[in-house]
Amino acid sequence: MDRVRGRRDLACAVVSIAVSGGSEVTVNARSSADPPLHRLVDQILTSSPRAQPLELELRSESAWPAFAGAVLELEQRGAEVEIERSPVTALLFQPDSLTEARRPSRLVFVEATGAGRASQAGRVVARYRRWLVERAGDDDQAG
Numbered sequence: 001m002d003r004v005r006g007r008r009d010l011a012c013a014v015v016s017i018a019v020s021g022g023s024e025v026t027v028n029a030r031s032s033a034d035p036p037l038h039r040l041v042d043q044i045l046t047s048s049p050r051a052q053p054l055e056l057e058l059r060s061e062s063a064w065p066a067f068a069g070a071v072l073e074l075e076q077r078g079a080e081v082e083i084e085r086s087p088v089t090a091l092l093f094q095p096d097s098l099t100e101a102r103r104p105s106r107l108v109f110v111e112a113t114g115a116g117r118a119s120q121a122g123r124v125v126a127r128y129r130r131w132l133v134e135r136a137g138d139d140d141q142a143g
Contacts, residue, residue: 002040009059037066040127041077043126044070044133048107054081058084060131063109063110065093070128082099084101085098093095108129111132
């Protein structure tokens with residue numbers, strides 16, 4: 001019984017902090033993020049001109065963890081990021097950060113193999129675990 005009461009008290013404390021002062025709490029995401037994600041973001045930034053926003057498309061739904069982590073890290077590094085609206089990105093991000101535009105040079109997160117994989121080789125910008133980030137071309141009609 002004491003264990004249940006302790007868990008309930010802890011849950012109440014967490015909810016109370018989240019409701020009353022959660023906006024004042026900050027978390028240093030950099031200290032807990034994994035190094036391969038930082039390399040992914042380094043590769044994205046190296047391959048992309050800084051003068052324009054980075055438009056990102058989540059083509060393979062399974063890539064959402066890498067996608068979300070990359071967006072957070074890119075924004076923390078000061079990159080301007082636009083996210084193409086999709087059912088998954090609408091759940092993960094604020095509506096004002098989503099776009100309907102489709103720039104030919106957008107970056108597409110896909111699984112390394114499977115139906116979401118772009119057809120043309122040579123456009124891979126970065127790799128992260130089982131996912132790829134590819135630069136979409138003018139002729140890319142997938143999506």
